[in-house]
Structures are given as structure tokens and as C-alpha cells.
Amino acid sequence: MTSATPAIRLTGLTKTFGSVNAVDQLDLEIGEGEFFSMLGPSGSGKTTVLRLIAGFELPTSGTVELQGVDVTHRAPFDRDVNTVFQDYALFPHMTVLENVAYGLRVRGVGRAERAERAEAALASVALAGFGGRKPSQLSGGQRQRVALARATVVQPKVLLLDEPLGALDLKLREQMQVELKELQRSLGITFIFVTHDQEEALTLSDRIAVFNHGHIEQLGTPTEIYEAPSSPFVASFVGTSNIFDPSEAERMLGRTSTVSIRPEKIALHTPASKPAAGTVSLPGTISEVIYLGTSTRILVELEGGKRLTVLEQNASSRSALDRRGEMVHARFASADLVALEPVAA
Amino acid sequence: MTSTPTTARAGDSLTESPARKVSVFLSQHARVRLGLLLSAPLFWLGLVYIAALAALLITAFWTVDSFTGQVQTTWTLDNIITVLTGSLYQTVTLRTVGVALLVTIVDILVALPIAFFMAKVASPRLQRILVIAVLMPLWASYLVKVYAWRSVLSQGGIAEWIAQPFGGSSPGYGLPATIITLAYLWLPYVILPIYAGLERVPNSLLEASSDLGAKTWRTLGSVVLPMLWPAIIAGSIFSFSLSLGDYITVNIVGGANQLLGNLVYTNVGAANNLPLAAAIALIPIAIMVVYLTAARRTGALNNL
Numbered sequence: 001m002t003s004a005t006p007a008i009r010l011t012g013l014t015k016t017f018g019s020v021n022a023v024d025q026l027d028l029e030i031g032e033g034e035f036f037s038m039l040g041p042s043g044s045g046k047t048t049v050l051r052l053i054a055g056f057e058l059p060t061s062g063t064v065e066l067q068g069v070d071v072t073h074r075a076p077f078d079r080d081v082n083t084v085f086q087d088y089a090l091f092p093h094m095t096v097l098e099n100v101a102y103g104l105r106v107r108g109v110g111r112a113e114r115a116e117r118a119e120a121a122l123a124s125v126a127l128a129g130f131g132g133r134k135p136s137q138l139s140g141g142q143r144q145r146v147a148l149a150r151a152t153v154v155q156p157k158v159l160l161l162d163e164p165l166g167a168l169d170l171k172l173r174e175q176m177q178v179e180l181k182e183l184q185r186s187l188g189i190t191f192i193f194v195t196h197d198q199e200e201a202l203t204l205s206d207r208i209a210v211f212n213h214g215h216i217e218q219l220g221t222p223t224e225i226y227e228a229p230s231s232p233f234v235a236s237f238v239g240t241s242n243i244f245d246p247s248e249a250e251r252m253l254g255r256t257s258t259v260s261i262r263p264e265k266i267a268l269h270t271p272a273s274k275p276a277a278g279t280v281s282l283p284g285t286i287s288e289v290i291y292l293g294t295s296t297r298i299l300v301e302l303e304g305g306k307r308l309t310v311l312e313q314n315a316s317s318r319s320a321l322d323r324r325g326e327m328v329h330a331r332f333a334s335a336d337l338v339a340l341e342p343v344a345a
Numbered sequence: 346m347t348s349t350p351t352t353a354r355a356g357d358s359l360t361e362s363p364a365r366k367v368s369v370f371l372s373q374h375a376r377v378r379l380g381l382l383l384s385a386p387l388f389w390l391g392l393v394y395i396a397a398l399a400a401l402l403i404t405a406f407w408t409v410d411s412f413t414g415q416v417q418t419t420w421t422l423d424n425i426i427t428v429l430t431g432s433l434y435q436t437v438t439l440r441t442v443g444v445a446l447l448v449t450i451v452d453i454l455v456a457l458p459i460a461f462f463m464a465k466v467a468s469p470r471l472q473r474i475l476v477i478a479v480l481m482p483l484w485a486s487y488l489v490k491v492y493a494w495r496s497v498l499s500q501g502g503i504a505e506w507i508a509q510p511f512g513g514s515s516p517g518y519g520l521p522a523t524i525i526t527l528a529y530l531w532l533p534y535v536i537l538p539i540y541a542g543l544e545r546v547p548n549s550l551l552e553a554s555s556d557l558g559a560k561t562w563r564t565l566g567s568v569v570l571p572m573l574w575p576a577i578i579a580g581s582i583f584s585f586s587l588s589l590g591d592y593i594t595v596n597i598v599g600g601a602n603q604l605l606g607n608l609v610y611t612n613v614g615a616a617n618n619l620p621l622a623a624a625i626a627l628i629p630i631a632i633m634v635v636y637l638t639a640a641r642r643t644g645a646l647n648n649l
Contacts, residue, residue, distance in 0.1 A: 056552050076555040089553035093571045102567070103557035154557060 013062035040211030097131030424624035464543035535580035542576025
């Protein structure tokens with residue numbers, strides 16, 4: 001980490017609900033101006049960590065520091081962080097402008113100044129002129145932007161985003177991803193982004209923490225997380241992986257530990273062709289072909305029953321469907337195999 | 346039918362049955378379906394409800410032969426004028442409205458924290474228990490509850506026993522006792538709509554308000570109360586209108602005080618003047634019309 005004080009420092013953070021450890025002894029530092037994603041399946045504790053940072057939950061033990069200041073026991077209204085909620089949480093009885101200006105009003109900013117700043121915030125999310133409407137008159141994407149404007153107009157040090165794109169359709173989600181990234185660059189503040197969508201996390205983040213069962217399974221840049229997953233969980237949760245358990249690895253690949261290979265690193269060849277040096281060649285039969293538009297996913301049943309997922313780019317328009325039952329050799333460079341930590345316990 | 350164990354195919358037997366024919370007919374004729382669905386409730390609403398009210402309205406414009414005591418169906422505005430100008434009726438109307446308003450205010454003030462605790466603080470299990478606890482008094486007879494309050498407020502009763510160490514005394518029988526008892530009687534009707542209203546305020550809104558820097562009271566004032574306004578109005582309609590019409594409670598714990606209900610009661614009974622009683626009964630109706638119109642103005646009824 002950099003020598004400067006991190007925007008957020010979590011130390012030994014634990015949150016227990018009944019007998020369940022939602023967050024278990026978490027240590028984490030998030031840098032100033034970083035776009036940081038917390039990725040994990042539902043129930044992995046990522047949202048709880050966000051709520052602990054925002055102050056909606058108090059930790060069972062451990063501390064939360066904001067720019068070097070311990071805020072563990074401060075109420076949400078005493079913390080310089082703001083949240084964009086999953087359901088946007090816009091106040092239905094207020095207009096869009098009143099919603100955006102709410103944080104300023106509470107801080108005692110004068111009427112003229114807060115109207116001006118709220119208008120500017122609305123303009124920054126391309127909603128100039130929408131101030132007079134009620135939230136119920138806006139589309140999902142527009143509500144999302146209002147929530148963003150409302151949270152950023154008070155100039156927080158850290159912006160927390162709780163699955164903010166979850167309710168949007170695919171096209172809008174992709175567009176909002178770009179806008180979020182641009183907003184984060186222009187504001188220059190730390191974004192902490194909670195998502196269960198691995199693609200979203202990979203696209204947006206400077207760094208990703210992959211959560212599982214209340215602890216961080218792996219922490220790293222998107223490239224590190226995708227190219228070098230550290231555990232079978234990360235390998236299968238982030239993207240698709242073909243995982244060989246130790247016995248399979250030993251039998252087929254001559255390795256002693258659990259290894260994985262990404263589907264796009266595997267190529268299918270006819271049995272007659274010769275494998276290049278340094279490649280692994282596994283004979284099998286194509287059992288299923290799934291057309292995905294830009295690519296085709298092919299399931300290959302290897303000799304011995306192990307199934308491989310292979311991803312082929314659709315370069316030609318050759319129909320792949322009739323390849324079912326074809327005998328092939330699945331080949332990949334042995335350097336592309338990633339060794340995974342054995343599953344604990 | 347033969348006694349063969351194999352049953353006829355389901356489809357075959359169904360096409361035969363008259364019930365199926367009716368169902369098919371109904372599913373093809375939406376208007377008939379609607380008519381059958383609505384005729385019974387509309388009959389009830391039209392005849393029993395509206396007709397009774399209309400009869401009351403009409404009776405108010407009739408008069409009573411003071412000699413024979415028979416209702417005469419000659420049209421007159423005398424009853425209405427008497428009720429509007431008589432100082433007795435004006436005083437009692439003001440007293441009744443005052444009591445109803447105070448009962449409503451007390452109920453709202455008591456109901457708000459209880460409903461808030463039920464909806465936002467209590468665990469789901471405790472929430473269920475509290476809903477039952479709030480509803481429980483409704484299982485007991487109205488009269489029993491009012492007499493219970495009579496005993497509480499009596500000389501040497503529980504109220505005196507509690508208040509004495511602090512230098513206070515029981516309010517005794519009178520208008521304060523009436524307000525306390527009515528507020529107790531109608532409290533469930535005020536708690537439940539406010540509780541339901543709070544249930545519809547998502548927790549994330551409270552969190553968002555706090556997140557944006559609002560302290561607890563600010564959140565209550567700027568977010569919770571405005572959103573709760575329709576529910577509070579709904580609850581107040583119950584407590585206000587029920588208080589306007591009550592005459593038993595004030596008879597039991599109100600001392601010598603009379604409310605509009607008592608005037609109606611004596612005019613129907615002792616005075617045998619049904620038209621005047623009907624005219625008096627129009628007062629609370631008129632007040633409620635004004636009250637509902639005012640509530641409508643605030644937009645509170647749009648969200649009910």
C-alpha cells in the first residue's frame with residue numbers, strides 16, 4: 001500500500017448476527033481515490049462491510065478508520081461517507097431537486113446556494129431540468145442518477161455503492177458503468193462498490209476483494225483476480241474455470257495440486273494433428289455446443305468422464321451445432337494452467 | 346354408468362357437468378360475471394346503508410305533533426334552525442368537537458411512538474405479539490372497558506392511588522375522564538393505520554436520511570412524518586368520528602356533561618322528538634364532511 005493514510009482502514013472487523021459471523025476478522029485498506037469493488041455471492045458479507053463503513057451497523061469487534069480517524073462508534077450522520085442504495089432510497093414525497101438538496105439543507109446551506117449546487121449536481125448526471133419532478137415520474141436509470149447526485153453533492157470523502165446497477169437492464173447497466181467510472185475520475189474520491197456481478201467488478205475496479213463466508217478470499221487487481229485466482233472459489237466465481245482436483249490433475253496433467261484453466265485458453269484440434277511443444281493434449285468428444293453470438297461455448301467430455309468447457313471465438317459463420325459427437329483433442333499451453341491453493345478443511 | 350373400474354376420461358365427464366357449463370358461460374361473459382359479483386354488496390350498500398342515511402336526512406325536515414307525539418310528514422326547516430341557533434346545541438357541539446379533537450390528539454401522540462416501536466424497532470416475533478396486544482382490547486365489550494375506567498377513576502381508585510404520592514389526584518368524573526376513556530377506547534384504531542403506514546416506509550429511507558447528515562429528530566420530521574401524514578389522517582378519522590358519536594362513555598364517566606350523542610338519545614327517547622334527534626345527528630355528519638374535505642385538501646386521502 002501507499003505510505004499516505006488510506007481512505008478506509010478496517011482492522012479486525014467482525015460482525016455477528018446471532019450465531020452467524022457475517023464478517024469475520026476483516027483487515028482491509030482502501031486507498032485514496034481508488035475504485036474498489038467488493039465482489040461475492042449473496043450472504044458473503046460484502047454488503048455488511050459496506051454498512052459497517054457507512055455506520056448503519058455497529059461492529060461486534062474491530063475498528064473502522066476514515067482517513068486515519070477512528071469512526072467506529074460514530075453515527076452515520078457524523079461520517080463523511082455517503083451511500084448510493086440498492087433501491088435508491090429516494091424520498092418519495094420530495095421533488096428530485098429537494099432530494100438532491102436534502103443533504104445540503106440538513107447541513108444548513110442557504111436556500112439559493114443549495115438550489116444552485118443541487119442543480120449543478122443534477123446537470124453532472126445529465127438530469128438538468130428534471131428537478132421539479134417526483135421520483136415516481138422517473139425511470140430506473142434516472143432514479144439511479146438522482147441517487148448518485150444526492151450522494152455526491154455533499155462532497156463525501158468516500159462514496160459507497162450497494163449494488164447500484166442491480167435493478168437496471170443490461171444495456172442501461174453497461175452505459176451506467178461507463179458513467180460511474182467517469183464520475184469517479186472527475187470527482188477523484190474513493191468509490192467502494194459492492195456487486196455480485198463479476199463482469200461489472202472486472203470492468204470498473206482498480207482493485208477487487210472477492211468475498212466468501214465473511215472473509216476476503218482474494219484481493220488484487222482485476223487482471224490478478226482473473227488470470228491468477230488463488231483458490232477454487234475465486235476461479236469459479238470470477239469467470240468460468242475448468243478445475244482439476246489433485247487426483248485428476250495427477251492423472252491427466254502430471255500435476256500434484258489443484259489446477260485450473262480458463263475456457264478461452266483451450267483450443268480444439270482434430271486428433272490427427274500434432275500438438276505443439278509445451279502443450280497439453282486431452283482427447284475427448286464434443287457433447288454440447290452453445291451458440292453465444294460472438295463466441296461459442298463447447299462442452300467436451302474427456303476420456304475418463306471429466307468435462308471441459310471451451311470457449312471459441314466465432315470467426316467464421318460455420319455452423320457449430322453439427323459438431324456434436326465429434327472426436328477432438330483439447331489443447332492448451334501448460335503455462336496457462338493456474339495452480340490453486342488447496343481447499344481449506 | 347357401467348361398473349367397469351376404468352373411469353371416464355376427465356375431459357369427457359367435465360363437458361357433461363352443469364357446473365362446467367356455468368363456468369364456461371361466465372368466463373365468456375365478463376359483464377354477467379361482474380354483475381353477479383357486485384349485486385349482493387351493492388344491494389347491501391344501497392339499501393341498508395345509503396337508504397338508512399337518507400331516511401335520517403329526510404326525517405330531519407319533518408316535525409312532531411306536540412299534542413299526539415306523532416311524526417308529521419310536513420316539510421319544515423324548523424328543526425335545522427333550532428339546532429343551528431339554539432345556544433344549548435351550539436355549546437354542546439363545541440364541547441363535543443373539543444372532546445373529539447383532544448381525544449384525537451392524545452391518541453396520535455400515544456400511537457406514534459408505539460407504532461414506531463412496533464414497525465421499526467421490535468423483532469418480527471415481538472412485532473406479532475404487539476399487534477395482538479394492540480388488538481386484544483377490541484375483544485372485550487365496550488361497556489366493560491368503560492366501567493373498568495369508571496372504577497379506575499373512582500374515589501379511592503387506581504388513578505388516585507398512583508397520583509397521590511406525586512401530590513396529584515384522580516381527575517374524577519367529568520370531561521377529562523371522558524377524554525381519557527375515549528382515547529383509550531379508540532387507540533387501536535389509531536395505532537394500526539400508523540403502524541401500517543410506517544411499515545410502508547422502507548428502512549433504507551431512514552438510513553439515507555441519516556447518511557446525508559440528518560440527526561434522528563430531523564429524519565423523523567423531514568422524512569417519516571411527511572410520509573406518515575396519510576396514515577395519521579386515516580387514524581384520526583376513526584378517533585374523531587367515533588368520539589363525535591359517542592354518548593355511553595360520557596354517561597358513565599362524564600359526570601353531568603352532555604355531548605351531541607346524549608342530545609340525540611334523549612330526543613329519541615324521553616322527548617320523543619325523532620325529527621329533532623335527526624337534525625342533531627346531522628351535526629356530526631356535517632362536521633365529518635368538513636373534516637374529510639380538509640383532509641382531502643392536504644392530499645392525505647390520495648395515498649390511503
